[in-house]
Amino acid sequence: MEKFHQKLKNEKDRALFVELVHGVLRYKSLIDYYINFVAKKGVKDKRILNILRVATYELLFLEKIPEYATVNEACEVASKINPHLKAFVNAILRNIIRNKNQIEESLERIKDVDYKSYLSIKLSYPRFLIDYLEESYGLEKTIKILEFLNTKPPQSIKINTKKTNVNTLTQELEKNGFKYEINSRNNEIVLILKGNIKETELYKEGYFYFQDLASSLVVKFNQEDFKRAKKVIDLCAAPGGKTFNCAEVIDGFVVACDINEHKLDILRENILRLGFDNIIVAKSNAEVFNPDFAEKFDIVIADLPCTGFGAIRKKPDIKWNKSYQDIENLHELQVRILDNSAGYLKRGGILFYSTCTLGKKENEETVIEFLEKHKDFSLVSLTTIFPDEFECDGFFIAKLRKEGER
Numbered sequence: 001m002e003k004f005h006q007k008l009k010n011e012k013d014r015a016l017f018v019e020l021v022h023g024v025l026r027y028k029s030l031i032d033y034y035i036n037f038v039a040k041k042g043v044k045d046k047r048i049l050n051i052l053r054v055a056t057y058e059l060l061f062l063e064k065i066p067e068y069a070t071v072n073e074a075c076e077v078a079s080k081i082n083p084h085l086k087a088f089v090n091a092i093l094r095n096i097i098r099n100k101n102q103i104e105e106s107l108e109r110i111k112d113v114d115y116k117s118y119l120s121i122k123l124s125y126p127r128f129l130i131d132y133l134e135e136s137y138g139l140e141k142t143i144k145i146l147e148f149l150n151t152k153p154p155q156s157i158k159i160n161t162k163k164t165n166v167n168t169l170t171q172e173l174e175k176n177g178f179k180y181e182i183n184s185r186n187n188e189i190v191l192i193l194k195g196n197i198k199e200t201e202l203y204k205e206g207y208f209y210f211q212d213l214a215s216s217l218v219v220k221f222n223q224e225d226f227k228r229a230k231k232v233i234d235l236c237a238a239p240g241g242k243t244f245n246c247a248e249v250i251d252g253f254v255v256a257c258d259i260n261e262h263k264l265d266i267l268r269e270n271i272l273r274l275g276f277d278n279i280i281v282a283k284s285n286a287e288v289f290n291p292d293f294a295e296k297f298d299i300v301i302a303d304l305p306c307t308g309f310g311a312i313r314k315k316p317d318i319k320w321n322k323s324y325q326d327i328e329n330l331h332e333l334q335v336r337i338l339d340n341s342a343g344y345l346k347r348g349g350i351l352f353y354s355t356c357t358l359g360k361k362e363n364e365e366t367v368i369e370f371l372e373k374h375k376d377f378s379l380v381s382l383t384t385i386f387p388d389e390f391e392c393d394g395f396f397i398a399k400l401r402k403e404g405e406r
């Protein structure tokens with residue numbers, strides 16, 4: 001996406017490009033239902049199918065684009081791939097326009113026979129994910145979560161309190177004509193409702209970084225623990241959100257690790273831009289126990305790789321590139337990394353385990369398995385950030401304490 005995005009010079013074209021790509025990914029099953037309803041034998045050429053998907057998304061969701069413009073444009077693009085298929089594309093799209101009501105009614109009929117299959121098409125999620133979340137939270141809650149994860153997220157920034165404060169930054173936003181909203185749960189998180197804030201001097205000067213409310217809550221909910229800490233390690237730190245939250249409040253230093261060199265470069269750039277002098281960056285594989293870290297830290301942040309279902313609003317492709325096997329594999333990886341992190345804490349230290357996913361296997365069950373192996377740890381709290389309630393990404397935070405006095 002980045003590659004094509006940069007090629008578009010006009011701001012409006014870029015916004016439409018993102019809308020189309022995310023829109024198709026967000027509603028792929030629903031769009032395919034419409035296409036398959038009229039193309040009885042299916043569409044074999046993937047490129048033609050994707051042209052039809054974009055056009056169908058426009059027909060169903062974008063009222064500002066006239067139907068004839070959508071059809072003409074799709075036919076033009078299709079004829080560049082294969083001139084013989086222009087008429088086929090034209091026929092499919094005109095049939096969709098003509099039969100919209102009939103297609104909707106046929107979908108409603110599935111609702112009465114097989115409700116979860118209907119949801120899987122209407123809300124466009126793989127069936128395994130609906131079943132899995134239902135097992136964790138019940139069907140009613142699952143529907144609320146999935147509906148919210150289909151909404152478009154506003155840009156969310158975290159104010160860098162090392163350089164500025166809420167009043168100064170919001171005054172600057174007003175001066176620059178931005179529409180914004182201060183988050184009610186964390187007033188250092190500001191939602192940008194209109195305007196591209198990355199292109200501003202405010203960004204270059206390091207007055208903020210991009211972060212969702214959910215991710216900021218690990219430190220926000222536990223400010224006192226972080227204020228008291230002298231040494232913190234963030235095992236999977238890039239691009240740096242939680243490391244920065246922590247560096248803003250602690251009277252000590254954070255060791256920020258990651259395995260990915262490219263992501264570490266982004267982390268380093270961010271540290272320079274934001275002006276932190278209490279972060280040490282280290283390349284380290286969290287799956288391998290590092291004896292240099294043994295019993296050195298007051299707090300370990302383990303914000304671990306996960307399926308990322310909580311972040312579907314921003315990355316709707318997650319819907320289609322994860323399987324149940326991924327959930328199991330990531331659960332095992334999380335347990336392995338947590339095993340190591342236990343050894344990095346001083347006695348009385350705190351382990352924060354977090355994920356940007358939903359579902360019990362990677363969240364509660366990972367914690368339970370950890371606690372079964374590490375009898376010297378006790379559970380302080382488990383928090384699931386439900387996206388529909390908090391109006392942010394879905395997220396999970398476990399707080400665990402190692403026995404002994406600090």
Ligand SMILES: C[S@@+](CC[C@H](N)C(=O)[O-])C[C@H]1O[C@@H](n2cnc3c(N)ncnc32)[C@H](O)[C@@H]1O
Pocket residue numbers: 215235236237238239240241242243257258259260263284285286287303304305306
């Ligand atoms: C969920 S992201 C971390 C987000 C970060 N904590 C933040 O708040 O911005 C997970 C990170 O784990 C890193 N990672 C994956 N496997 C790892 C491993 N074995 N050791 C260390 N880092 C790893 C990835 O490169 C990725 O940057």
